[in-house]
Amino acid sequence: MDYELLCSKVIAVTRLTGNFIRKESIGFDAKAIEFKGLNDLVSYVDKTAEKQLVRNLSKLLPDAGFTTEEETINSRGAVFNWIIDPLDGTTNFIHGVPTYSISIALYEDDQPVLGVVYEINRGEMFYTYKGGPAFLNNREIQVSERKSLSDCLLATGFPYYQFDKQANYMALLSEMMQKCHGLRRIGSAAVDLAYVACGRFDAFFEYNLNAWDVAAGAYLVQQAGGNILNFGGGDEFIEKREILATNAKVDKELLETIDRHFNL
Known part of the structure; x- marks a missing residue:
């Protein structure tokens, strides 16, 4: 498996859905929200974004399973499984607070091999893959050095x-x-x-x-x-x-x- 190549394709899929979410944020009507539970909000944006991601990621790994927040699909793959949040920060999105993201992980035999987090409004793409470092917009990143x-x-x-x-x-x-x-x-x-x-x-x-x-x-x-x-x-x-x-x-x-x- 060429994880670096796969990650580049996942990034392209993520950007596409990020563009959809950004467009829908303009003039979003709060009346479109639903309640999954106490203070647990969802909208058509979450659900549509999830369907887009599932459709496009399925093209990359047809046999992979999915664990998704909005449960538009939930299936178990024999080897590969995607774990997806199409809009992490839905409450922020609904209230017009500009911090929300797309989160996509790929597990192979129950171990992570790929991770992408796209902070939509700042256009910051964080990503990593098995055998590689972690990146922010093509720049390698590391955790801090603070010891206290x-x-x-x-x-x-x-x-x-x-x-x-x-x-x-x-x-x-x-x-x-x-x-x-x-x-x-x-x-x-x-x-x-x-x-x-x-x-x-x-x-x-x-x-x-x-x-x-x-x-x-x-x-x-x-x-x-x-x-x-x-x-x-x-x-x-x-x-x-x-x-x-x-x-x-x-x-x-x-x-x-x-x-x-x-x-x-």
């Missing part, structure tokens, strides 16, 4: 359902705020992870995320020299639905802080 939490800028997300751990999480955020340069909440986990990969953020943590939110971005972080962990320090971040992405230099401080509030 006190020098770091962190990113997180806030749960919009399943609030049973909210008190613990708020206590965790309170301590983190006092230990670092600041906390940011952009509203697209895929973008948060891409920013860790290129060194803008030094770490990102969140819980209650799904595979399509994190699969591509997590692989970007790993390929850029960072670590991907769950809140207990293990590697089952998708199964446990909790992720800590780091520059591999502040893991100990972050895990100790998380443990004080979350792993109770």
